[in-house]
Amino acid sequence: MTIDVIDDRLARRNSFILAGAQSFAGSIPAIVVAMGGLTGHYLLGAxxxxxxxxxxxxxxGxxxxxxxxxxxxxHFGRRNGFIIGALFxxxxxxxxxxxxxxxxxxxxSFSTSLTGFATAFTQQYRFAAADTASDTFRPKAISWVMTGGVLAAIIGPQTIIYTKDLFDPILFAGAFLAQSALAIFAILILMGLKFPPKQTKExxxxxxxxxxxxxxxRFIVAATCAAFSYALMSFVMTASPLAMVACNHSQEDAALAIQWHVLGMYLPSFFTGNLIQKFGKEKVVAAGLFLLASCSVVALMGIExxxxxxxxxxxxxxxxxGFIGAxxxxxxxxxxxxxAKVQATNDFLVFGVVTIASFSSGSVLNAWGWEKLNLIMFPVVALCLALLALQWVRNRSLRESNA
Incomplete structure (x- = not known):
């Protein structure tokens, strides 16, 4: 009991610090996602x-x-590793x-790959909080870190709105330079992290x-649900700013849409951990998958x-x-x-699938349009739900055999 209390005190402290760092480091992907496609469109020819x-x-990246x-x-510890990532x-x-x-x-395109490389470090924030947590507090620790994305949802898009025209008539350059300032804030916060010696020694x-x-x-189900929850999100999100501009909405509308999207990504983190404790991981993941499908249902209803x-x-x-539960x-x-090896392998699988989804998003939008892009959501969600159902059947059979 004493060990759990000590671990959870440290986990709470680190979760709070990592949530603060997440609010700045986590706002950087919002800049790339919201402006990357539009900037590419601006830089390309015909x-x-x-x-x-x-x-x-x-x-x-x-x-x-x-x-x-x-x-x-x-080899250098979580704290130093995170600072290296922010320097990237x-x-x-x-x-x-x-x-x-x-x-x-x-x-x-190369520079955004380096930003992605840095984001690989940010993705480890959630695992770093879980490392020092008791089994009971672990889902909450992960969820707490993700709450930093609430501020990221505001900071990222607002940074775009206020800085994208700083170098007018050259568009978007200011938003990406502002990314560097956000990284500096993240570094200052990360310096407060502390881990036990076993976490920082080789x-x-x-x-x-x-x-x-x-x-x-169980790992196959978890990794598959994590990968496809993230991939489907990236697939639709990447295409959304371009689709909105094509439907005669403004760049500011697209940036604000990404802001509301990122708020949707992180605001539930205040209670996702509690939901996992109350209903179980699999049920929360299943709810996430149904919500992903609901997104496409709404998108297919109109282009307002x-x-x-x-x-x-x-x-x-x-x-x-879907992602926190998985x-x-x-x-x-x-x-x-x-x-270490399992966390890295899980994230490599997740972002390998996400890379394919993101890369294909623009091509699918250009070739098939917004409607067909959203239709792709449904068979993928059905596959993940089927795996979760099979996991539930296996767990029930195991409980009955042990009874």
Whole structure:
């Protein structure tokens, strides 16, 4: 009992600090997602089919950065690793600004990949909070960290609105330079993190072989639900600003839509942990999947501003329930000595799928349109729900056999 209390005090402290860092570091992806496709459209010539490539390279950079981030944090500690990640954000923001000022689409796409690389470190915030938490507090620790996204939902889009025209007549450059300032704020907050010595000293990889862990049916279900919850969110979100502008809505409308979407992503985090404790991880994930499907239902009903905003809010809340619930499921699949390799593998799988979804989003929108893009949501949601149902059947059979 004493150990749990001590761990939870530390977990609460770190969760609070990580939530603060999340409010700034987490606002950077909102800038890339909201402005990446529009900036690509602005920088490209007649052929706009690759307009969303900077968003795709951002997501690919996140996938590529997962294992280096895990390696650096294993050898230099969580705190130092997170600061290194924020430094990448600082540098990539300056590089993005320079690329836009030079009209260089290729360099801009490369710079957003570096921002994605930095985001791989930010994605580990939720696991870092869980590392020092008791089993009871772990879902809340993950959820608490994600509440930082509420401020990120305001900071990111408002940063865009107030800075995108700073270098007029060159569009969008100011928003990406502002990214560097946000990274500096994150670094200052991250300096307050503390972890026990066992979290900051190099440890030999222990426990079961990785293949044995990731072939557990529970891990397969958790990783699949996490990957597709995130991928579907990214697939629709990436295309949304372009679809809105194509439907004669303004860039400011698109930025505000992303703000409401990011609020939907993170505002439920204040109670997602409690919902998981009350109803269970699988039920919360299932609720998230139903909300993701509801997003497409609303999107298919019309192209007015209200349709886009409501759909994007549902998309965000669905992601929150699906991704946090699935993350909590993943933490049940490994022992403390196994967590580094399992966490890294889970995030690599997640962002590998998200990369494909993000990369295909612009092409699907150009080739098939907004309506057909949203129809893709339904079979993927059905697959994840089927896996969750099978997991529930397996758990029930196991309980009955042990009774």
């Amino acid at each position: 052929d706009k089919s690759l307009a969303t490539l900077p968003v795709s390279t951002f997501v690919a 996140t996938a590529i950065g997962i294992y280096p981030a895990a390696f650096l944090m294993k 954000s600082l540098f990539s923001g300056i590089l993005s600004w320079y690329a836009i000022m030079q009209g260089n689409f290729a360099l801009f 440890q030999k990889q222990g426990g079961r072989p990785l293949l044995e862990i990731i072939t557990q049916f 501003l209200s349709h886009f905003w409501i759909a994007l809010v549902l998309l965000g809340v669905g992601w929150n329930f 993350t909590a499921m993943v933490t049940d699949c490994y022992q403390p000595t196994e967590r």
